[in-house]
Amino acid sequence: MNKTMTVGLVGARGHTGSELLRLIKNHAGLELAFASSRELAGQSITTAMPGIDMRGKFEDLQPDQVAECAPDICILALPNGLAKDFVDIIDKKSPRTMIVDLSADYRFDPAWHYGLPELTRLSSKSLQRIANPGCYATAMQLAIAPLLDVVTEPVHCMGISGYSGAGTTPSPKNDPEVLRDNILPYAPFGHIHEREVSNQLNTPIRFMPHVASFFRGISMTVCASLSTKISNDELDDRYHRAYDGEPLVKLQSDIPHVRDNVNFHHATVGGWAVADNGQYVVVYSTLDNLLKGAATQAIQNINLACGFHELEGIPHD
Ligand SMILES: NC(=O)c1ccc[n+]([C@@H]2O[C@H](COP(=O)([O-])OP(=O)(O)OC[C@H]3O[C@@H](n4cnc5c(N)ncnc54)[C@H](OP(=O)(O)O)[C@@H]3O)[C@@H](O)[C@H]2O)c1
Known part of the structure; x- marks a missing residue:
């Protein structure tokens, strides 16, 4: 499929965030809109994470700034308990932004799709709100x-x-x-x-x-x-x-x-x-x-939700 979707990543400094940056970089249909980290704000991605050859700098974005950026997809890779502020304001200001949450915060919410593709891809309702499994x-x-x-x-x-x-x-x-x-x-x-x-x-x-x-x-x-x-x-x-x-x-x-x-x-x-x-x-x-348990699964879910091949950007044999 010949299209590009913009992705904003909140929690980009973390273990799963850095794996997501690598996967986004290698995905033909995804383009990084922003990478948010309080600790690394102002540093270029390649300087702060030498293994990742990616243009752009980390920014410290508050929930309202994330919603104003209105990326096609927003990935939340934050510790448990922090997603709600982002989700609420995206719901209000940029409802067309797809959200993929890596925390446990929405895994029990029936309005969200629980994205373990091998077991749940056929049961999907709307894929606009995706809770990534633990x-x-x-x-x-x-x-x-x-x-x-x-x-x-x-x-x-x-x-x-x-x-x-x-x-x-x-x-x-x-x-x-x-x-x-x-x-x-x-x-x-x-x-x-x-x-x-x-x-x-x-x-x-x-x-x-x-x-x-x-x-x-x-x-x-x-x-x-x-x-x-x-x-x-x-x-x-x-x-x-x-x-x-x-x-x-x-x-x-x-x-x-x-x-x-x-x-x-x-x-x-x-x-x-x-x-x-x-x-x-x-x-x-x-x-x-960090991969099938988190970042890879998130990309698999994004691929399914966006109509890319399910394994686009995911190395496999
Ligand atoms: N690690 C795993 O194996 C794994 C697997 C599956 C799911 N998960 C889930 O994925 C999420 C992220 O896990 P992780 O291991 O990547 O965590 P992590 O390494 O501790 O990273 C957390 C990220 O969140 C940011 N952050 C922390 N507190 C924040 C706050 N109050 N406001 C804004 N940003 C904040 C941190 O960056 P700054 O401090 O620079 O802002 C960092 O980028 C968690 O919910 C975890 O349960 C983790």
């Missing part, structure tokens, strides 16, 4: 979805994330000293991604998040009892039927490893096996939290 939540849902009709509740998920998942605001979860030779369990009850997945799949899940000393990537282990006996062959069938046509979900019979998937745009699901005479299943998934 990174752990993407890893969990891709692993669970092919088994949804046979799992008994709750499904148990244990996730280990690299510390980029905790953003750039200093905390024990991204403190190299705390994480050195260590693994940090946290939020044992009610993690927001536990609620997100339970809500999206309409089945209760239990999620045990951990953060480890590697920078990026997620390892997810999903375990569930089954309401009916299934064989390893049927498991194979279910995963292949679900994802064989999906370039951004790779399947493998072995357990997928974080380091093999880091810096790639796809998720990998694998290592599925049944035990207990076919009534208990374990399956693993991994993805790069």
